[in-house]
Amino acid sequence: MLRLALPLALPLTLGLLLTACGQESAPTTSIRPAMVVQPQPATAAVDSYPGEVRARFEPELAFRIGGKVSRRLVEEGQRVKANQALAELDPQDVRLQLEATRAQVAAAEANLNLVKAERDRYKTLFDKQMVSHSQYDNAENLYRAGLARVKQVRAEFDVAGNQAEYAVLRASQDGVVAKRQVEVGQVVAAGQTVFTVAADGEREVLISLPEQNFGRFKVGQPVTVELWSQPDAHFDGRIRELSPAADPRSRTFAARIAFSAGKVPAELGQSARVFIAHAEQVPLAVPLSAVSAENGQAYVWRVDGNNTLKRVPVRLGAYGEKTVPVLEGLNASDWVVAAGGHVLHEGEQVRPVDRSNRVVNLAAKE
Template sequence: MLMVVVLAACGNAEPTSRAPRPVLVARADTAGPSSEGLTAFAGEIRAREETALSFRVGGKLARRLVDAGDQVHKGDVLAELDPGDLQLQADASQAQLAAAEAQLARSRADHARFAALSKDQLVSRSSLDQQTAALRAAEGQVRAARAQRDVARNQSGYASLLASADGVIAARMAEAGQVLAPGQTVFSFAVEGGREVAFALPESSVRGFQAGQMVLVELWNTKGPPLSARIREISPVADPSTRTYAARASLAPEHIDAVALGQSARVYIVGAGQPAGLTVPLSAVQRDAEGLTMVWVADPESQRARPVRVVAGSYSANSVPILSGLKPTDWIVVAGGHLLHADQAVLPVDRSNRPVQSN
């Protein structure tokens, strides 16, 4: 009887508090896009508008005023040719115009004199016709000389290479002292504004992609959430050497300041018409009691787990795009979430079994 009482007393004792349950977590920004679940392509950040800047006339490059990486504004002088020969051509054309105008003045005087003599029938009609033809020829020579003078003046002005818009000098292809041909590229110029990702699509799968399709872009040397972009164009002609099709995806305006020209990137194809956002492993996504999509978010400071409802995109084999409901700084429970309950004590750890920090 005594033993029964003792056992009963033990059964009524308060249960000891349990230690926090270790859970495997990952950031929402690094949990996403998986190369196993999404098609990935290597890319490079480029300007939406890229221009090869060159002189419209040939000559010796006298001065180069900017270098690669310099920020310039529309109308800035970037380089100058030696203006000597161009100025001589302008002077010569001006002299030719003066000679043509002198000849025109003489032809007009001769024509007026012959016209007066013709009225008195002192010269033949054919002689007057010859003077009229000479006058018309002199007028034509003046027009031609004036046009040549204008061309020479314009060419003299072409000795200065100006920036066509605000932008960045992406590369330089000439040095001072070099003799340039007309149209020879001096600078590669990236116009300020839109930024894109240039990548190549394989011949075997190019038909599965189209302009307007949403993509995710990850930068190789920058940690953070993937950037959203949209395919702007796909070349209809394959590159003859690589047999791939050049494609470009325009980054959303809010991402322009986050990228630098020439950065390496990886482009993940999300799916036609589907918005791009954060991506989590398929194992992190569950259904709550009402059948709605949710994930578990762990707080390293309070060591508590809470369910968060999310809006998910189209499921792939190993990952799910999350369109809303999560922040890039959230720690997502990626394994064992089905064993948790609201406000449960947890110990968030990474894949190396190390406790994670809140920031």
């Protein structure tokens, strides 16, 4: 029986082997991984500038006369009231000038009394025709000159009295001494700033703008202000003032930001940050490695929802160090292949991954 079964089993086994070989499937093609990114703004849509809270009005106070400072009555940071004395000059010189002017007034008044009596005497004699008309006119002119002299020295006396009062520097309004630039014994000139007072009332933020971007700022432009002491609060503001000239040392332009709200909980000297939005639309940008070109036409590989590639022509801006602006051809929601575009093909299916080699589900992110 075994001898009869072997000739029959051998052809059957060979037939099964041949059938199995004929049904073997072709090797599967692996899907290429591709690192994908989304276009990002080429520049920040909002610029931020650090600043300091200042008073709306900051008068610079100075003596109206020159002299030596004899007393300093306030310190920097001290609150002062209107008309409060801040500093005094040595009054000796102005007092001597006042006394000299007072003596001139007394002398002029005595001379006026003399020429007046002389004029009255000559008038009586002239009425009796005992003196000539020219003699009377001479007495009259002397009287008028004496009267003018009295008016002159009295005005000079008033000026000297004012200067004696100017020896005391007083606050022009309520506020805080923001800056002190004088010491006892220092000789100051008339008009030289010795105190800066931050007046009570409105508060502003002082910032510095770079000269390369100064042209795109204008008075009245809306901004947003954030105080470091209140990071979760944002206050609306506007550019109230732009300096017409750059600072000679920093080459920046000073700008004052006024709060739109009436009263803002901002204290003098607090740190702040001002956010100014770009007026024009900010273009998108992609990495330099994502851009390819053929026949002078730049293009990128966009990954559609089914993970297939589509070649998209784009119009580019000025190349940067790492990225290039895309002026036309892409949307912010698109996904593009970040590198290796020269080995890709239209309609090819890829496996999107991020920079950490994690699979990106584009359908879930749409």
